[in-house]
Amino acid sequence: MTSLKDWDVVIGLEIHVQLNTHTKLFSPAPNTFGENPNQNISTICTGQPGSLPLLNEAAVEKAVQFGLAVNADISRQSSFDRKSYFYPDSPRNFQITQFFHPIVKNGYVEISLEDSVKKVEITAAHLEDDAGTLKHFSSFTGVDDNRAGAPLMEIISAPCLKSASEAALYAKEIKSIFQYIGASDANMDQGQLRMDANISVRPQGETTLRNKVEIKNINSFHFLELAINQEISRQIAIYEKDPHAVIASSTCRFDPVQKTLTVMRKKESAEDYRYMPEPDIPPLMIEEELIERLTCSLPELRRARKNRYKEQLQLSKDAAEILTEEKALADYFEEALSFCPSSLSANLLANWITIEFFGRAKEAGKHFLSTSIPEKHIGSLITLIEDKTITSRIAKSIADEMMKKPHTSPQTIVQENPDYLPMSDPAIIEPIVEKILQDHPQSIEGFKNGKQKAISFLVGQVMRSTKG
Ligand code: MN
Numbered sequence: 001m002t003s004l005k006d007w008d009v010v011i012g013l014e015i016h017v018q019l020n021t022h023t024k025l026f027s028p029a030p031n032t033f034g035e036n037p038n039q040n041i042s043t044i045c046t047g048q049p050g051s052l053p054l055l056n057e058a059a060v061e062k063a064v065q066f067g068l069a070v071n072a073d074i075s076r077q078s079s080f081d082r083k084s085y086f087y088p089d090s091p092r093n094f095q096i097t098q099f100f101h102p103i104v105k106n107g108y109v110e111i112s113l114e115d116s117v118k119k120v121e122i123t124a125a126h127l128e129d130d131a132g133t134l135k136h137f138s139s140f141t142g143v144d145d146n147r148a149g150a151p152l153m154e155i156i157s158a159p160c161l162k163s164a165s166e167a168a169l170y171a172k173e174i175k176s177i178f179q180y181i182g183a184s185d186a187n188m189d190q191g192q193l194r195m196d197a198n199i200s201v202r203p204q205g206e207t208t209l210r211n212k213v214e215i216k217n218i219n220s221f222h223f224l225e226l227a228i229n230q231e232i233s234r235q236i237a238i239y240e241k242d243p244h245a246v247i248a249s250s251t252c253r254f255d256p257v258q259k260t261l262t263v264m265r266k267k268e269s270a271e272d273y274r275y276m277p278e279p280d281i282p283p284l285m286i287e288e289e290l291i292e293r294l295t296c297s298l299p300e301l302r303r304a305r306k307n308r309y310k311e312q313l314q315l316s317k318d319a320a321e322i323l324t325e326e327k328a329l330a331d332y333f334e335e336a337l338s339f340c341p342s343s344l345s346a347n348l349l350a351n352w353i354t355i356e357f358f359g360r361a362k363e364a365g366k367h368f369l370s371t372s373i374p375e376k377h378i379g380s381l382i383t384l385i386e387d388k389t390i391t392s393r394i395a396k397s398i399a400d401e402m403m404k405k406p407h408t409s410p411q412t413i414v415q416e417n418p419d420y421l422p423m424s425d426p427a428i429i430e431p432i433v434e435k436i437l438q439d440h441p442q443s444i445e446g447f448k449n450g451k452q453k454a455i456s457f458l459v460g461q462v463m464r465s466t467k468g
Pocket residue numbers: 016128154
């Protein structure tokens with residue numbers, strides 16, 4: 001019996017990301033989500049005879065920005081092609097994509113593995129338009145063309161990923177790049193990032209690639225890992241049963257409810273799509289000037305920000321990881337930090353956000369960023385702790401109230417509840433301390449004999465009887 005170690009896993013990902021332009025890729029119809037069916041349409045995205053596509057410049061800029069962010073070559077000249085297929089949600093019966101000359105080529109991103117950094121090659125990335133969607137009702141199916149013509153970037157990795165977890169790390173990196181450059185919200189619940197995984201396995205040492213199986217349209221990183229691991233096990237089991245078995249190239253779907261893979265069809269080859277140059281769109285020429293302008297305005301990306309948090313702000317690896325996962329959260333953190341006494345508060349602030357407030361938000365069934373607590377208020381809470389106006393124990397109670405009343409500042413919460421101010425009147429504290437000492441003569445004895453713990457115990461008792 002062989003084990004996973006005897007097998008070389010080969011995975012390549014194709015990731016589709018929807019660009020957040022105001023209008024569609026080839027038409028002035030709005031590119032927004034959640035409208036009533038067939039509201040965001042035009043003669044172009046519904047493929048009416050005689051309508052002509054007009055390329056959206058903003059989408060081109062976002063594609064170039066992405067290319068620069070992944071260290072790729074930007075093609076000075078690229079072009080569009082027709083990919084023919086019939087499906088009810090594709091009104092033109094072809095997709096306009098870039099097959100022969102994509103806009104982005106030869107890039108890479110880095111992902112951090114256990115104890116090394118891996119370069120994941122990006123073979124190409126191109127622009128293409130999205131299809132509409134089908135809605136299934138009890139007795140009929142409706143076509144909604146709101147998404148038809150929405151701008152997509154498809155990013156194709158080299159088959160250099162070796163495990164499900166590497167694939168997920170890479171896909172998360174791609175997502176964060178789009179969010180950091182502001183080219184896509186990459187909201188997975190709205191289908192703005194969808195992944196296709198191509199998987200094959202071969203015995204260690206074999207140099208040729210075996211037939212691959214493609215799992216299409218996965219919309220969560222968790223499902224991506226589940227689906228890939230299932231497919232790896234399935235292929236290994238087939239080859240182990242019969243070393244001469246040939247797995248047919250095929251396309252599968254992962255059912256997120258049943259958590260199972262279903263083969264949909266034998267895989268098409270490029271010929272099946274009858275790719276041909278799109279006659280209605282002239283070649284896309286990109287000028288040096290545009291590349292220079294976008295290079296200069298490229299924002300700090302997640303990896304760089306994570307390193308800055310670790311090196312300059314002395315945050316732990318975990319805290320830096322969590323805070324930068326979403327750009328919006330990293331921005332929130334930095335804004336809140338600007339209201340703290342100094343950047344030395346970064347660690348305390350990071351803990352309060354990622355542990356205390358994340359925990360409270362989770363309990364309330366919310367994402368932290370949707371609690372609408374202003375950055376300034378979290379900054380003030382940290383300031384109150386650092387200047388010792390309140391103890392961290394009281395800060396926890398204040399945090400509870402901030403969750404309930406996000407628009408009330410911590411200062412106001414403290415003023416409205418005198419219990420939240422620490423006791424500072426010796427006339428009140430002294431008798432309490434006196435009583436604790438009387439009640440615990442053995443601790444005094446212990447302390448005199450050098451037991452340091454005894455003093456902490458006594459302080460603890462005082463804290464307890466004064467409710468913090
Ligand atoms: Mn595609």
